[in-house]
Every structure is written in structure tokens, then in C-alpha cells.
Amino acid sequence: MQDYFTSRGFAPDNRLVGNINGGVLVFRPSLVADAFKEYYYSGHTQGGHTAYEEAPMAYYAQTHNMFYALDDRYNKMLPFESGREEFSWIYNIHHNRLYMIADKLITKIFHKRNAIVTGKHVRFVTALISEGAYMVHMSGGFYSMAAAKRLMKDLGYEGQN
Known part of the structure; x- marks a missing residue:
């Protein structure tokens, strides 16, 4: 998991245990708007991948104790x-x-x-x-x-x- 995030410009963090699939993504925009704004106007990259919402949402949710993985x-x-x-x-x-x-x-x-x-x-x-x-x-x-x-x-x- 660390490589997934660091390859996209995020700092390593021991709380990173998974990723988010955009097809199963549920969140409250008012809680994550600033995280997305920072991500899109920063030097972060998807490393040639698409699904631009998944990496920042997964990183933000996990590093703010808002990540609850499904079975x-x-x-x-x-x-x-x-x-x-x-x-x-x-x-x-x-x-x-x-x-x-x-x-x-x-x-x-x-x-x-x-x-x-x-x-x-x-x-x-x-x-x-x-x-x-x-x-x-x-x-x-x-x-x-x-x-x-x-x-x-x-x-x-x-x-x-």
C-alpha cells in the first residue's frame, strides 16, 4: 500500500492499509472538499492511472481515521x-x-x-x-x-x- 500512495506523491503513513474503489465510494463532500482541492492543485500524480478520486480519498480517509474497509x-x-x-x-x-x-x-x-x-x-x-x-x-x-x-x-x- 505504501508504494501505491508514494508513487502518487503522498507521504508514507503507517495507517495506510487499503485503497478505495470509486464504485463503492461514499463520503460527505463538506468533509473532504479541502483535501480534494489541495490534491488537484498540487504536484500529485496518478502515475499514469485514472480514477482521480480514489487515491486522495483513500489517503485522506485513512490518515484522518475515517476509513472503514468492507469485507x-x-x-x-x-x-x-x-x-x-x-x-x-x-x-x-x-x-x-x-x-x-x-x-x-x-x-x-x-x-x-x-x-x-x-x-x-x-x-x-x-x-x-x-x-x-x-x-x-x-x-x-x-x-x-x-x-x-x-x-x-x-x-x-x-x-x-
């Missing part, structure tokens, strides 16, 4: 889970030369970056759910609703929202 079963993020040794095969697919070429091509065509869903992704999500995950997301999106619907169907959730 990670409610917010399983595939990129983080794919780093686990038992799931190295899904990590490897994203670093496969053909996958990377297809990803770049599709990104160029659609002007946005989302996940290409494969059968391995379906097996990966199924394994996380069997471990007890309640919510799993790709930290991005799908190239089409058809791909998302296929994933839901393959997981046995067809027709559910």
Missing part, C-alpha cells in the same frame, strides 16, 4: 485476485501476446479500454464465487453488453440483474 468478499476485483499464485493462469492470459494485440486493436476501434471476456475469465469468476465472493468485477467493463450477458449466462445468472 473483500463484497468487492472482489479481478486484477488484484489474478495476482494470487493459484490464479496465475488468468494473470498470464492478460500478458499473452495475442491477448495484448487483440486488446490494443479493440481499444483503438472502440476508443475505450475494457476486458475481453474469455472462458478462462468465466472459470476465474466461478472460482471466486465458490470461495465465498458476493461481488466480483473486472475493474473496468466489457466491450459489449452481449459479452456481459454471456458471462452472466455462463455463471448461471441469466435473466437476473
Whole structure:
């Protein structure tokens, strides 16, 4: 966690134990407005990443004792889970030369970056759910609703929202 924050220009702090996912972000603007103002008009950087609200909010909340982490079963993020040794095969697919070429091509065509869903992704999500995950997301999106619907169907959730 320290590297995540220091790479974005924040001072190290022992209270930094996690990050905030913007999709699960709830806060009172009057409490954090000054922190965001300082962040945006400072020399902080995202290190090439987007999601500009996550780093300052996570840092501010944790260093001001306002951070209450959810059980990670409610917010399983595939990129983080794919780093686990038992799931190295899904990590490897994203670093496969053909996958990377297809990803770049599709990104160029659609002007946005989302996940290409494969059968391995379906097996990966199924394994996380069997471990007890309640919510799993790709930290991005799908190239089409058809791909998302296929994933839901393959997981046995067809027709559910």
C-alpha cells in the first residue's frame, strides 16, 4: 500500500492499509472538499492511472481515521485476485501476446479500454464465487453488453440483474 500512495506523491503513513474503489465510494463532500482541492492543485500524480478520486480519498480517509474497509468478499476485483499464485493462469492470459494485440486493436476501434471476456475469465469468476465472493468485477467493463450477458449466462445468472 505504501508504494501505491508514494508513487502518487503522498507521504508514507503507517495507517495506510487499503485503497478505495470509486464504485463503492461514499463520503460527505463538506468533509473532504479541502483535501480534494489541495490534491488537484498540487504536484500529485496518478502515475499514469485514472480514477482521480480514489487515491486522495483513500489517503485522506485513512490518515484522518475515517476509513472503514468492507469485507473483500463484497468487492472482489479481478486484477488484484489474478495476482494470487493459484490464479496465475488468468494473470498470464492478460500478458499473452495475442491477448495484448487483440486488446490494443479493440481499444483503438472502440476508443475505450475494457476486458475481453474469455472462458478462462468465466472459470476465474466461478472460482471466486465458490470461495465465498458476493461481488466480483473486472475493474473496468466489457466491450459489449452481449459479452456481459454471456458471462452472466455462463455463471448461471441469466435473466437476473
